[in-house]
Amino acid sequence: MPEYREIIDNPRSERIRRIAELSERRRRQRYGRFMIEGPQCVREAVACQPQCLLDIYVEVEPDAGMKPVSTAAAQIRNSALKAAPRAYIHYVSSRTMQAISKDAQGIVAVGRLEDLQVQANSLLLPQDQTGQAESVQVAALWQVRDPGNEGTIIRTADAAGLQALLLVDDCVDPFSPKVLRATAGSIFHIPVVQVSTDEFFTWVQTRQLPVVAADVYGTSDRVPVSLPDMLAQSKEAASGLALLFGNEARGLPTALLERSDSIVSIPIYGKAESLNLAMSAAVLLYSLAMSSRLGRM
Amino acid sequence: MPEYREIIDNPRSERIRRIAELSERRRRQRYGRFMIEGPQCVREAVACQPQCLLDIYVEVEPDAGMKPVSTAAAQIRNSALKAAPRAYIHYVSSRTMQAISKDAQGIVAVGRLEDLQVQANSLLLPQDQTGQAESVQVAALWQVRDPGNEGTIIRTADAAGLQALLLVDDCVDPFSPKVLRATAGSIFHIPVVQVSTDEFFTWVQTRQLPVVAADVYGTSDRVPVSLPDMLAQSKEAASGLALLFGNEARGLPTALLERSDSIVSIPIYGKAESLNLAMSAAVLLYSLAMSSRLGRM
Structure with missing residues (x-):
């Protein structure tokens, strides 16, 4: 709500340097903030x-009072004045904004990490009275390393109406600027939870959610179920599940496939060897989301 | 088939420079070749x-005879000796390969453009005896500009078993190295045809393929059909169609929506404003591919 009505025009100041440094993971962890x-x-x-917003930096035109460089930035500033109780609004010159970020397009904010970091134990999901999860769909990514993939999948999980996205083991930090941009804002829509592999399996067990692993090959004991067959049965989709995706290059290790309740694969009708991770996630998340909604109708 | 058993070790030679230049569109057009x-x-x-291959360049280890740097490269060289009748095999040093491409991973080939450039008129599709297209599914992209998107959609169209991909109006050149890499080889599996907007509509009319435009908003006259509703009717998917996608930022212009037979949109179940182009394409192409196959069973 407070607004500083003077223009910051020092790209080399300590404050500006600190914001720019939030593009590095270790700085985000040290300061507890993200950009x-x-x-x-x-x-x-x-x-x-x-509630997570601490500061909002709006780029203003030179010699035009405090006029933001874009209508979008002006509108967001106006909304923030009403909606973000703790946020300070600052105005910066073009060269100062350049020093903060090359991808600002006129506006940048700094948020408090702890307000967005959801602990697995505190994540509440809609559950029916018997305590069994009903129609809960969550997605989980194991060791996903590409920021664009992770962000795009968060955006798709949001669009598909999933209740949460779990990042299992060592995934790329969801608060890195590249991931954030690829989410197109969806990181502010659904809970993104960072867990270890064991925490993940405990979490789904507690909630009685079957884990469906996305994998082309399966294990020596289990052949994957083809997606259309799974949709035809449609039990799982309708009663809730956790869809688990592996690393871009290595997929899921056998140990994780063995701990999963079932394995699903997307049929390849043409000559391509496979789909890439983000496309597989889009096909699976949306097929199951549409199917569970049709099943409930 | 012919093999030059001497190692090219001159990164600055005219030949090497010319191959590297194939990363530029105007060079590809001038030489009629692509990398x-x-x-x-x-x-x-x-x-x-x-049949399109002219030359294959294999990186070899220094001082180890003619041993390729990777098993993959060695295997492909062996296949090419049998399968590619006109291709010449060359061996190059590491620094020479670096001068050709930073993304070679040990092997690069040069192909003749005219062998892969399919003319719209000469593209044959499976048709029934009445001349009406049966279960033909093609995708068309209008003014798509991002190489990664275009390549990924070609790969997904291949995986989904589509018969062709049409690039309408001014799309990014499918023979640019970035598009090729994103196709993961699928550009060698399905015909990719470059057409103008008018040629596209003539082409689908001749083949009696209804055009289904992917668009969130529709026109003042027509509200888009939601994808699950379209799948429930499933007529269109089963009898063949051309799915048309627009530019990443601007979508499809009204004029093109008005020339299309129907408009389909993907439902957004969460708070995301939309899906990105590649994810929308994955969801639509696969939903229709799976649905038409189930319909035919």
Whole structure:
């Protein structure tokens, strides 16, 4: 809410340098803050998670009073003045914004990490009265390393109406600027939870969610079920599940496939060897989301 | 088939410079050739379009006879010796390969453009005896500009068993190295046809393929049909169609929506504003491919 009505025009100041440093994971961890770049992400943060916002930096035109460089930035500033109780609004010159981020498009915000970091134990899901999860769909990524993939899958999980996205073991930090941009703001819409492999399996067991692993090959004991067959049965989709995806290059290790309740594969009708991770996730998440909704109708 | 058993070790030679220049569109057009980087793409070119191959460059280890640096490269070289009748095999040093491409991973090939460039008129599709297209599914991209998107959609169209991919109006050149890499070799599996907007509509009309435009908003006259509703009717998917996708940022212009037979949108179940182009394409192409196959069973 507070607004500093003077223009920051010192790209080399300590404050500006510290914001730019939030592109590095170790700085985010040390300061407990992260950077939100561009109108799309800042708008969603203001709309859905205003409590996490500490500072908003708006780029203004030179010699035009305090006029933001874009209408989008001006609108978000106005919303933030009402919705973000703790956020300070600052105005910066073009060269100062360049020093903060090359991807600002006129607006950048700084958020408090702990307000968005969800602990697995505290994540509440809609559950029916027997305590069994009903129609809960979550996705889990194991050791996903590409920021674009991770962000795009978070965005798709949001669009498909999933209740949460779990990052299992050593995935890329969801608060890195590249991941954030690829989510197009969806990181402010659904809970993104970082867990170890054991924590993940405990979490789904507690909630009685079957784990469906996405894998082309399966194990020596189990052949994957083809997606259309799984949709035809449609029990699983309708009663809730956790869809587990592996690393871009290595997929899921046998140990994780063995701990999963079933294995699903996407049929290849043409000559391609496979789909890439993000496309597989889009096909599976949406097929199951549409199927479970049709099943409930 | 012919093999030059001496190692090229001159990164600055005219020949090497000319291959590297094939990363530029105007050079590809002038020389009528394109560059195929890396084991995955070269392997698929050798397996599925060997007639287009002119030269294959294999990186060899220093002081180890003519031993390729990777087993993959060695295997592809062996296949090419049998399968690619016109291709010359050359061996190059590591620094020479670096000068050709940073993404070679030990093997690069040069292909003749005219052998892969399919003319819309000459593209044959499976048709029934009445002349009406039966279960033909093709995808069309209008003014798609991101190489990664275009390549990934070609790969997904291949995996989903589509018969062709049409690039309408001014799309990114499918023979650029970035697109080729993103196809993971699928450009050698399905015909990729470059057409103008008018040629596209004539082409689908001749083949009696209804055009289904993917669009969130529709026109003032027509609301988009939601994908699950379209799948429930499933007529269109079973009897063949052309799915049309628009530009990443601007989508499809009204004029093109009005010329299409129907408009389909993917439901958003969560808070995301939309899916990105590649993810939308994955969801639509696969939903329709799976649905038409179930319908035919």
